[in-house]
Amino acid sequence: EVQLVESGGGLVKPGGSLRLSCAASGFTFSSYSMNWVRQAPGKGLEWVSSISSSSSYIYYADSVKGRFTISRDNAKNSLYLQMNSLRAEDTAVYYCARDLGKYQLLFTLDYWGQGTLVTVSS
């Protein structure tokens, strides 16, 4: 069974940093691209970032480019999102999601974690 478990969320002041983690199990992590998607309270879904299976290809939404860094450790079956210079508008539930594409990036999200809440407030 595919499982994705996010951690690392919490309350942080504007300008602060957080590192989100996503632990994957139930599939060959190193074969799949991975994604982060966020959802502000009561709002819709927003794609944040994607990384290919070997980390060769990385993409970011304009809203986080230069502030967030996606990475992965295939030996640890883990995905990360380093978030710096956080703003109030980054407040959201952050979901880790597996890409439908095996050895390719399709930006189609076939399995999702339950999410971790990031609150940016003074």
Added chain:
Amino acid sequence: EIVLTQSPGTLSLSPGERATLSCRASQSVSSSYLAWYQQKPGQAPRLLIYGASSRATGIPDRFSGSGSGTDFTLTISRLEPEDFAVYYCQQYGSSPPAFGPGTKVDIK
């Protein structure tokens, strides 16, 4: 950048009825790279349809997707109680991938 519009914003129907949800793109979506997701309150989204018309693993056949170019449709043939939720379309044919604002299907 492709912008997606979904209509209606809310659809009020009874169990057993047919639901037709629309997703319109500001530009043509290449290769029909259009997906649909279902989200229930307090839960993560679930992939229903990809490639405009292919059902994801484990999705019942009452869910179907159609369309091409700029106009896409998600149809639920007969609503079950568990189908009342918010539905999002997403295009992934051009960067950045983008979601529509969602259609809420609620019980009439």
